Every structure is written in C-alpha cells, then in structure tokens.
Amino acid sequence: MSDETSPFGALRGQLLDAAETFANSPAGVSGILSEMVDDVDRALREELEIFPVCHHSPASALAMVRRLREKQPKVIYLELCEDLQPLLTELRNCRLPVAVQAFATDLDGFPKDWAPLSVVAPITEASAEYQAIAYALDTPGVELVLVDRSTDHVYQWAPEQRPAAKGEEAGLHGDAVGVELGDLRPRFAELEEHLLRHGKVRHWSEWWDQYVEQPLAGADYDTYRQVMVMIGSLFRRLRPEDDDRTAVDEERERYMWTRMREHQAATGADPADCLYVCGAFHAASRVEQFGVRSTAPYEISPRTGTTWLYGLIPSSHSAIEAQFGLAPGSVSIAAATWSKALTRGGLKPFRLAGQKGAPQRPAKLPVPAPAGEVADRLSGFLSRPPALDALDEAELLGWCVDIVRLARRNGYLASTADAIAVYETSILLAGLRNRARPTPYDFQDAAVTCIEKDTVPGRRDVRHLCEILLGGDRVGEVGYDAMPPLARDVLDRLAPLGLDLERRTIQRALIDLHAHPELAPCSDLLWKLRYLLPADAARPIMGERRLGERSIQESWDLAIGKYQRAIIELGYEGVTVEQVLEQRLRRAVRAPDATAAVALAAVEDALLFLGSRRVADELGARAVELLAAERTVDDAPEVLRRIRGLLAYYRTVEPELPAWCGAFVTTGYAHYCTLLPTAFVDDDTGVRQVAAMLGFLCTMESLALALGCERAQLELAVRQSHPESPAKVALMWAARHQLGLLSLAELRARCDELLANPLVVPAFPHYLIGFVHAMEPVPALSGFVVEVISKAFGRLPDPVLLPWLPKLIVALRDGAGELMPALVKEAGRTFPGSLTAVDAWTPPWSSAKPVPTSAAAQPMAGPATDLLAGHPAACDAVAELLGCAGEWRPRTAAPPGVQEVTALLTTHHHTATAVATLLT
Template sequence: MSFDALRTRLREAAAALADGPDALEGILLGIVDDVAHAEREPLEIFPVCHHSPASAVAMARRLRQKQPKVVYLELCEDMAPLLTELRNCRLPVAVQAFATEVDGFPAEWAPLSVVAPITEASAEYQAIAYALDTPGVELVLVDRSSDHVFQWDGPRTDSGAAEEESGLHGDAVGVEIGDLRPRFAELEEHLLHHGRVRHWSEWWHQYVELPLGDSDHDTYRQVMLLIGSLFRRLAPGDPRRVRVDEDRERYMWTRMREHLAASGIAAADALYVCGAFHAVSRVAEFGLHGSDTFEISPRSASTWQYGLIPSSHAAIEAQFGLAGGSVSIAATEWANNVKRTKVKAFRLVGQAGAKKPAKLPEPAPDAEPSDKLSGFLRRPPVLDRLDEAELLGWSVEIVRAARRNGYLASTADAIAVYETSILLAGMRDRAKPTPYDFQDAAITCIEKDTVPGRRDVRHLVEIMMGGDRIGQVGYDALPPLARDVHDRLAPLNLKLDQRGVRRALLDIAGQPELKACSDVLWMLRYLMPHGAVRPIMGERRLGEQPIQESWDLALGTHQRSLIELGYEGVSVEQVLEQRLRRAAYDPQATAATVLKAVEDATLYLRSRRLADELGTRALEVLTTERSVDGAPEVLRRARRLLAYYRTSEPVLPQWIESFVKAGYAHYCTLLPTSFADEDATVHHVAAMLSFLFSMENLALSLGCDRTQLELAFAQSHPKEPQKVALLWAAQVHLGTLSRAELRARCDDLLGNPLVVPAYPRYLSGFVHALEPVPGLAEFVVEAVSNAFRLLPDPVLLPWLPTLISTLRSGGAELAPLLIREAGRIFPGRLAALDEWVPPWLAEPAPVVRRSAQRATLLAAHPATCDAVASLLGLDSAPSGAELVGRHPETAVAVEALLASR
C-alpha cells in the first residue's frame, strides 16, 4: 500500500507551517512511515484504545470478518487461566495477580498486586469472548508477567495515568490495553485548548470516538496507528519510560514468534490485539522477521495468587486518570453503536443476558488495503444532526432527579438546560450536544450556589448516563476460602453476595447450629476491614458462651477483601493462624503483642496447641525486653489468661507458669531502673508492681524468692513525686512502712510551703497505686480531704485545677474506685455533713473503759466466745474480761460484727 500522495501533502504542509521543513517534516513523514510499516506486517496488528466503544465495535466487526484461529492479546501472560471464569461474573471485574510473601523484591513493597479491569465496552472483552466461545480458536496472552511488572516498573506503574487509590482496586498497579494518551503535557494542553474541551476523555470522545464509530476497518486501523505514532514521537524522552515500553514490545513479539513456530499456525490466521502506542513500534524484534536477541529474564521466587475481583466504572476512572463519568458514558456509547451499526457483539456464554452464540459465517476475503488516511484527514468533521428528542429527554430526566435530591428545580430549568446545551455545543463547534456539554449546562442551570443533598448535579448526570456500574464475581469464580465462607454462613438465609448491609440475628441458645456461623463471623471480623462484618449485639470473651448475637454484614460490598483472603489460604482458620504466627514471630513483636496472639488463638480458634506455642514465644520475647512500655498490656492479658486457665483447665499450662516465674524475676530486675528512669511513666511502674503483687503467691509457689522483690525495693530511689508516692504505697503493702508513718509523711508535705505545689503529683502517684495496692483507697480519700481541710484558699484555689487535670490524665480508670470509697466514707445527706467527723480524726475510746461491756457481751454469747478462742489457738475459753484484755482489736471487730446484725 502506498502513501505517496499523503507524504506529498504533508511535506508541503510542513514547508508552509515551519521556517525550515526538516524538523516538522521529519515528524509528519515519520508518522506516515510508522503507519505503512505496521500495515506491511504479515501478522495483522489490531490497534485499540482501552475502554473505547469505537475499538470494541471495530473489533467485533473484524473478528466476524477475519475469524482468526489464534488471538494474541496484550495482557499479562500469567493471567490467562482466569479468563474462563469471566463467564461467571457480572462485568466490570478485574483480573488480579496478588503476592503476599515476596522473594526477590524489597519487603516494604509487599503485598504486590496487579489488576487488569475488563468492561463490556472494550475491545479485549470482544476478543476474549470470541476466542473462548469459538471452537478451534486459541487465546494467547503475550504481555510481560505480573512478576515482570514489578521487576521493570517497581511498586507503581507510570503509565501516564493518574495512580490514585480507589475503593475497589486499592493501591494495586493497573495494566490495560491501549494506553493511548499524550505523554507530552504541552501537547495535551494544546489539544484541549483548541478542541474547546475540559479534559482528555471529552477530547477523545469528540474527535476520535464519534468519527470512528461508523468507519470501515482500514480507516479505523490507519487512524489509530496514526494517533499512536503521533503520541509516540511527541513523547518526552524519559530513558526509563522508553526502556520499559520497548522491552514490553520486544517481550510480546518474542512470545508471538515462539508460539507461531511451536503451533505451526500461519500468520494470516492470527490477529495481534495491542494498544495503538505499541502497534507502531520500531524495535529490532518487531514483526515476524524481527531479531531474536531479546532475553526474557526469569521470574522471581515470589508466589503469585490469581483471582477475579469486582471493579466499577469509578474505580477504573480513578486508577487510570480518566474523567469522572467517562467510563459510564463509554458504556452508553457502546450500546448506541451496537444498535446503530447492527454489529453482533460477542458475549461469553453463561453471563447474564448472553445467548448461545450463533454459527459464524464463512470468513470474508480481505481486500487490498488502500490509503484511507488522505481522505479521512481532508474530510471536514461531520456534524451530527441535533437529536431533539434525546436532548429533551435528558433535560426532563435531570430535573426530575434534581427534585428527588432536594434541588428547587422546575420546568423552566429543564428548558434552560436544553437551550444551554445547544449553546455550549455551538460554541464548541458541534451541532449535537455531547453528554459533557449537557453536564456543563445542567450544572450551570440547576446547581446554583449550594448542594442540598449528598449528590451534586455532576453526579446526578453521571447516574442518569448509566451510573457507576459495579461488577460482581460469581460463586463459581470465587477462591475456595470465599466459597467456604458462603457455604458456612448459608444457615443465616441471607443474600450475602449482594452489595449493601444485611442484618443477621443469631439465637444461639435456641438454634445451637448457628454457633458455627458465629465462629466464622468473629474470625471474619478479625481478618477483614472495618465495616465488612460488624457486631451489633454480643461479644466474645474468654470462658463465656454466646447466647444471642446481632450482626451487620456487607460481604458483597467488600467482596474484594474476601477474595484476597483466599490468596492466603483455603480456610479462614488457616489464614487466621498464619496471621497470628506472623504477628508473634515478627522481629518487632513485644510480649504484649504475643500475648494478644495467644488470647486470639484461644478466643477464635480454641487451639490449645497454637496457644501453647505462642505462649512459649511470649516467654522468649519477655526475657529479651529491656523496656517496661508494654507492662500494662502484659498485666491485663496475663491476668485474663490466668483466670481463664484456672477456671477451664485442671492444671495451668506449663508456659504460663514459666511466664509468671520469668515475669516476676524480670520485673524485679527492672524495678530499680524504672523508678529512676524518666522515660518510664508512673503508669508503667504501677503496672509492674501490679504484676509483682498479684502474681506473687503463684510465683512463690513455683519457686521464686521474695528476697528478689525486697532487694529491688531497697535499690529503688525515685525522685519524681508520683513515683515517690508509688514507692511509699508499695512499702505499705510490703509492711516496711506503716500507715501511721505514711500519714505523717503526707502531713509533712502539706506543712511544707515549698512542697505544696507538687502535692497533686504525689496524689496522682497514690491514685496509680490503687491498682497494685487497692487497700489504700481509704487513705487516698483521706489525703485528698486533708488537703482541702488544711490548705488556705489562696493556696488551694490555684492548686485545684492542677489536681483535677492530674487525676483526669493520669488516673481516669482508677477514679471510680476512689469515688466509690469516698461515697462509703462521707455522709449520704448534706444535713449530716455539719456534724460529721472524719473517721481518721475521731478519737477511739480506750479499750479499758469498755472492757466490762465487751466482757458482758462475750458472756452473753458463749458460742461466739468459744469459736474466737479456738481461732486464737486457746484450749479452753478464758473469761470475757481476760479475752478482751489479751485481744482488744479482735474484741472491737466482734462487737462491730454483732452490732451490724
């Protein structure tokens, strides 16, 4: 085929438009050479643009005409086994390659994810449907593997599209057929400015989609090759980008020659579907007669998993930098093209709405291709006739939608939208308003200044044009784990595959078989993101059995997350166990995080084997820690596990006994340093003391020596007021400091004007001491009351805010204990407050004066006297007076007990 006439005209145009013809002439003639070069290739190249209705229509038409025996498709070659599962899905969906454990890549890149979204309005779907449903046709994916995507591009692709995260694709790297967009920013800006459009999607729709929608095969092919060559020659010379593009082209041609040689299929019976950018490649490996000098590097040792995940128009637009609503508009345009051109599109058997494919007619012989570019470039743009009925319907529908969403729209607004759409189209040199013109007109005429609801007019127009269609992966295409989840939750009788929230009510006491569903739901709550599985009523605690539960389930909305769980194992139990092990054996794991893994293994898996293994790991981690930051969490979880094992097991597991022994010695060793360390807060030190005091009896019974604790306190010399108070409280618990001595020290603090400003910090230390020494609650109330009683107002009032803020920030969880104790001590009525005397100020009556009364009391109750005597180790009960004289404190206690009855 000769393009001599076109070359002559372009040479003349270059000479007229430029000072010297060399540069511009070289570009223009080079474009023609690229088109001719691709046209001469024996293996037919079919250039496409991703999600282009014109490409899809041209592809369907060409497949029915040529009926190739093999279709080479620009898509990651390792995704081929998944394509047959598309028939079990509702498009759009994305083929995904996923690797959680990487080998050969930096660890911070994990997990690796590659997605290739597929819509009905795409040429690759037409090729896939034709190849899979036509007997004797082979579909071969020839692009680099998912592993090579990261080998060449790194963790992010730079395909020229915006790589924004989307809800359904996450941060996966997107691959697509036909990355056809200017890579030269100034060129794109020039095209948008002179095309009088706002963004690239609108330019493509106006100047490529509409002209090529009804064109013949040769015209379509040559125009797409021309656009690909233009964008390729005007692309910035980024060496890395150029190298990746050329390596992909070498890779694909190498794979195609290998397949043709192995299969023996003639090149005339094959069709190569690729992006227009790659169709005009000039690498040495291009074509059937290209060189075989490219060596394909081996894949890394990473293990890749494959599956289908739901996609959506919005996710595709976000990932590939398309304008909002452009994919929905493309879907509408595809439906109109199919209806207008009468082209029979291909659709996979098994999909909703698909019919059994009709028998294909005999392939038509190919005519000799001719120069269609000259006529296409000379022809003025065809202005579509205004479709008044369509535009009027749009105007009425958008006003109706605006009213439903709170806008004060009227018939006048519908008329304004109609006329403004025509006006905008005329200003942009087109007779028929496009959906983008209509959208601008609707925003101008309806939205005004405010948006009354959640949806603005732009969003309403997108919904009206087709909306954000969201795909769904069918049951048969799900991985084994996802199918197992649906099977195990079947007793709930809910349509969990549908999007939205479903409420599940579980009466486990009345229907014990639902307990298995509860187990699955709790594991899914642990594994899946927030909102996928959410408990409304019910909780799971160690040692408790569920009675009734209520759940909000959105598994259909979070289908992608459920599918990706299937890449990690074949059951939720296996995945949960793997994650618990990973958390426990992480190099940054602490004793607290490992104990959490032990608790979760017991709570969700009920696995004694795994709990014992992780408990042994917790013991190893604890002995290597040199910080007390995790002491509060270690204390809480060790207490819960110890209480659970004491009530549910005949004997304590060996690991928890060893953990208590090691923890006792470990915290005794760290105690002196923690008292002096400024980085160790009073909360951490109090947690250490709580562990030592609450676990002391068990630790001593297991062979620990209390001398360790006594030596630790002897070596502790804190300087901070909070830690000093905490040390005093601990000494009271150990018996080395009496309450009278502690009271005297507090009185000295209140009597020293230099120390009074720091008194709230001492009180904060006493409040924190309530956890290891809860018996001090009465004394803390006394200390606070004495401060209010003794300090004058000039000292007390400036000091009061500091006290409140200190107690709130440092002891909020212990305040209820303090308040409960104060409520017990103080009178319950305001009138009694004036005559009330604090118990610590009341003078007790001498024991001698009341000895006669107590003797009389004990004589009146001989049985009580005998019982007390036996408790005191006396063989025979002495007289009441003698007993009272020997044990006055016991006599007082007995008297109070009898008086209370």
C-alpha cells in the same frame, strides 16, 4: 520504501507542507511527522495483523466486533499478563465489570516490605479485549494466547521502590498495580496541557471522547487502524527522553514479539490467520524484535520464587477511573456511548455464553473476507468534518427531559423551562467549544448551569445526577463458581441465616442461640470474619465475645456482597477461614515489630475464635520469648491487663495453668525486677508504665514465689529505686508500704508534711497521680488515697486549692482514667450516703490518736492487747511466718513494731473488740 511506492506518500507531503507553513522550526516538526507516517506504514505492512486499541474505548470495541466477524482469526494474541490466562474462562460466571488479579504475600526475590503484591486487570464489556476474549472462548477452533510479561515481571521491572496504584484511592482495587491494555495518554505534560487548552476541554477523558471516540465510532476498519497507530506514534515520539517507562515499554514489546514467534514456531500457525491485539502505543514500536520475521534475539528472564495466587475480584467504573487517572464518570459515559453505537449500527457484540445477558450459543459468523491492500485513509479522515447524526438530537432531548425529572425527585425546583434551557445551553456550549454536536460533557455543564442554583437540596448534586442518568457507577460481581474455595465455604456456612449475601446492601441478621442453637456455627464464623475483614463487612449491633463469655442473642449488620473482594483475597491465603486466621496469628507474633502484648493478644484471639489449646500454647510460648527480649516497658500496662485476663480464664476452665503461663509469670517477675530501678528514674518512662510493672510484680507475686522466684528480687529492686518526679516518688512509697518497709502511719505522716510545706503544695497533684496509680499494685491503698485527697481539700485554703484544682482534674482524667471507678467506689463507701448525715459524720482517719515514738511509750490496754498476751504461741507462729523475729517483753516496754500494731488496733478498735469477743 520510497514515497512513490508508499500509499502514504501524499499524506507525508501534506504534513510536511503544513509543518513548513505553520511551525516555527519546520525541520524538527517535519522529522516527527515523517516518522509518524513511517510508523503507520510499518505497522500496517506487518505480516501479523496488528489491532491497536485503547483501554475501555467504545470505538476500539466496535472496531473489534466488526473485524472479528469479518476476519474470523484462528489465533488471537492479547496484550495481557500471560499467567492470567487460566482465569479468563471464569469470566462467564461473573457480572462485568470485574478484574483478574494476581496476589502474593509469600515473597521470594522481592523486598519483604513490598508485601503484599497485587496486580489487577479490569475488564468491562465496552472494551476490545473483552470482545476478543468472548470471541475466542466461545468460538470452536480459536486459540487465545496472552503474550505480555508475567505478573512476576511487572515487579521485576519496577523501580527499586514498590510501584503504587495510580491515584490515592483506587476503590475496589485497593493499592493494586493496574495493568492497562492500551494506555493512550500523552506522557509529555506540556503536550497534554496544550491539547486540553486548544481543545477547550477540562480533562483528558473529554478530549479523547471528542476528538477520537466520536469520530472513530463509525469509521471503517482501515481508517480506525491508521488513526490509532498515528496517535500512538505521536505520543511515543513526543514523550520525554528521560521517561522512566520508556525502557519498560520497550522490554514489554520485545517480550510480546518473542512470545508470539515462539508460539507460531511451536504450533505452525499462519500469521494470516492471527490477530495481535495491543495498545496503540505498542503498535508503533521501533524495537528490533518487531515483526514475526525478525531474527533479533531476546532472552526472557526467569521468574522469582514468589508464590502467586490468582482470582477474580469485583470492579466498578469508579474503581477503574480512580486507578487509571480518568475523569469521574468517563467510564460510565463510555458504556453509554457503546450502547448507543450498538443500537445505531445494529451490531451484535460478543458475550460469553452463560454470562448474564449473554446468548445461550455463539452467534453464527459470516464468511471471512479476503484481506485488501493497504490504502491511505488518513488523508480523507483528517480533512473531513464529522457528520451530524439525527439520533444525537433525539438523545439530547431525552437527556434534558430525564435530568429534570431526576432533579425533581431529588428536591430541585426544576420545570419544563429548565429542560428547554439545558437543551439550548448544551448546543450553545458545543458551539463555543467548536464541536459539531453536544457531548455528554457539554450536557453535564449545561445541566449544572441551568438547574443547580445556590444550594443542593439533597445528597446528590446535579453533576452526580447526570452521571446516574448516563449509566451511573456500575459495580461488577464475581459469580459463586468463579470464587475460591474459601469464599464459597463462607457463603455455604452462612446460608442458614436465610439472607442473600451476594447483595451489596447492608442486611440485618438476628441470631437467637437459645431458640436456635443450630445457628451457633454461623455466629462463630461471623466473629472470625469480624476479625479478618474490614469493620463494616460484619458489624455486631448486639452481643459480644470475650474470654469465658458468650452472648445468647446477637444482631449483625452484614455487607458481605459489598466486601466480596476482601473475602476473595482471603481465599488466596488459605482454604478455610480458620486456616487463614491461624496463619495470621502466627505471622503477627513472628513479625519483626512483635511484642509480648501483641503475642498475648494473639493468644486471646486464638482462644476466642479458634478454641485451639495447641495454637494458644504455641503463641504463649512466643510471648515468653518476646517478653524476655524486650528492653523497654512501654507495653507494660497492656501486658498486665492481658495476662490477668488469661490467668483468670485458665483458672476457671482448666484444672491447671498451661506451662507457658508459669514461664511468662516467672520471666516477667525477673524481667520487671531488673528494669524497675531504671524505669523509676527514666524520664521517658511514664508513671503509668511503672505502676503497671509494680502491678505485675505485686499481684503476680504469690504465683511467682510458688514457681520458684525469690521475694528478695523485688525488695532489692525497690531499695535500689531512687525516683525524683513526684508521681514516681508516691509510687515508690506505695511499693515500700506493700513490702512492709513503710508503715501506713509513716506514709500518712509524709503526706501531712507535704501538705504543710508551701513549697511542695503546687506539685501535690502529681503526688496524687502517683497514689492513684498505686492502686494498681496496691489496691488496699484506695482508702488512703481518698483520705489524702480529702485532707487536701479540707486543709488547703482556696487561694492555694483553686489554682491547681484544674490541673488535678486533667491529670486524673488523662493519666488514671481506668482507675477512677475504683477510687469513686471507695469514696462512696467512706463518705455518708445522705446530706443529713454529713454534719454528724467524722472521718475515720481523724479518730486515730497520735502514735508515740519513744521506746518507753505505753501500749494501749484493752481487749486486743489481752488477746495477744493471752495467746503468745499463736502470735509467735504468725510472726515466724511473716519473717518477724522478736521476744516478749513486759507491758511496760513496747516491743519493735508495737507502734504500728497499736495504731492499727486503735483505728479499727470496734473490729478488734468484736474479734476478741468471738475468740474468748
């Protein structure tokens, strides 16, 4: 179209003259400005009326309300993921802001490490899309069609790496990818910096409010459309050529225009009765599929096999700001601007019937006005200064009074003089920033300057108080009817507690299962929610649940309403909490990084929360598979602790052990026997892991032998072990003692040699660490460990003892903290209980006589010897059971092993004498 026939010919001439006068390179600037005018002309002449918007913009929402009441379209095409359409009817059961969400954990066609996938589209009342949705859903004969790419295509068109949410902390939206309708922000960093610097503002939200929102709030519809398309064209023309989002934006535009043409071809809708609501960035599209009369083909790719689940989750102003990179408080200021504009213009917004604060029936719409010719409104708008409004002055006075009142409530020493100072400073700041009237951002800066002095007396600073004054962080709520079945089931099952679970505050629940046994199902559900939800959603204050134990009284801090989103997302995984818990346990043991310890923990959780023997046996069988496949022993302590607890539980409540328990013990016995020699010499394997392996082999030995294992496996593994580190050497000595390969006397003699060797004394704390860890596989050594530590403290001089004493304490604390209670308990039994008894106390090990080493040594005569000699048949039977072969000799010759027996009887001669007396 030539400049003579175009309504924007005059505007084009003015822009070209300005480029010639002010630009350094008028040819490039004039080309961009001319193209912007072409974009505006093309968008406004399109047969299908395009309504350009900006996300969460009060000016867009106001223009939408006016246009809907004037045009009354029969079909509204909305830029929103097309598969989210069934959710929109549920908005009437919610309190805004909320977000429609698509969620997927079962991926087919995407990398597995992307899971879970989540796409959200937040909706506030002060947004054009909500006004269009409310109008379409509550007006008979109006059809709403979502035409943007599906959520599956959002990730199909994403880069090879999983797209992340905008901002590190996206609040209630978590790490979901946000779908923003009307993303109007420069994609050229230098342009945004230039606009902020010359606009004398701090961030983009403030620039947009000053130069777009406020001027367009009262503009007529034609002016609004032309300005928005021009801004969208400007940002589109000035973005970098290598912007990765360019191709995605153009694909979206082809997708939307194709969907709209398909709908009109299928329904015969008249473009004159339709309205296309899209971002101003897409209104200035240049793709060949633009327009309902375009014949350019475009093939929409099929969706992947990923299963998508849909629902509504609560949102908030702060969550929207965090996810879309807006300045803190900007959405709250937009909501305040929306309310002020409605009051000033006398407009009645559209709200879904049944929603909180909504009318019971739709408002009566006026008769639609005929469409007028396209006229140039940009020239007058761009050259006309904004008009002052008396209502703004009254509003500023109210803000100044209210902020002083709010500051005084929060501990500030504010007065009337401060209110006057805030008022005058706001006007001064607006003047310095070339603004016709103070904005909320000017007011915030003035309040901080005049009220906040040196310190903040309370929890809130003045900037936070200003945000509260201007509306605060409004948090949405999903209504009961809009929740998935699982979330409704949770609220129904917790109803007997008598709490308002939809409140976002923390509530205390007291459960006395003895007085009110009917609350037991509530307690069971709370423990399951404790497992599935974030820690603060259901936090036990009193009471615990362990295998074989249940508390009679419980106290809970519940924040179910605050974590409504997490409960709703559980509904995407199953119909009941139990189903979700079972699925998660199965998924945990089938994960690529699953270990035997993880599987045993899953078995324990299945018994605690599900009480299902079937699920526990399935998970236990998986634990056996994982243990057999492991090539490291890093989780040996955890495996030992959990299998001990499970065996103790089954022996208490079951007539026999499950089959998987026997398989786990036999598999673990063979597995750890195989890895034991390598673990002893491997520097990467700690002493705690080796002790746990020996603990499994020694404490599970009787059960393993009963199930068919051979003790020779363990003896061979110990004989093949040749450790070098002192701690592991001590462990190996303890293992040999447990197997009968090293007597206690020989073990005592070796420790005495270590203490007597000056070259070994600095490393003696490491030997002690090994002996302390040896209490895991050989609990009977606890007395010997106390003996060794006592000898070290008694024999070593202070110059030797004091330097390594800190090392000993640190090593015991870090390496054997869980074994120290048993060691302290044994020391309490060994040492006297009062100071007066210390002087007369003799250590038990000091009364033992040296054991002769010659074969001709005479055994000690006494009641014990007479007992053994008087019952030879019993002695032979016991020796045969223990695998000891030998023959009786005269008392003048000591048989093999008599030295050890004599030492044992000598050390405990009172016990031996008492037993002999009873038997004779």
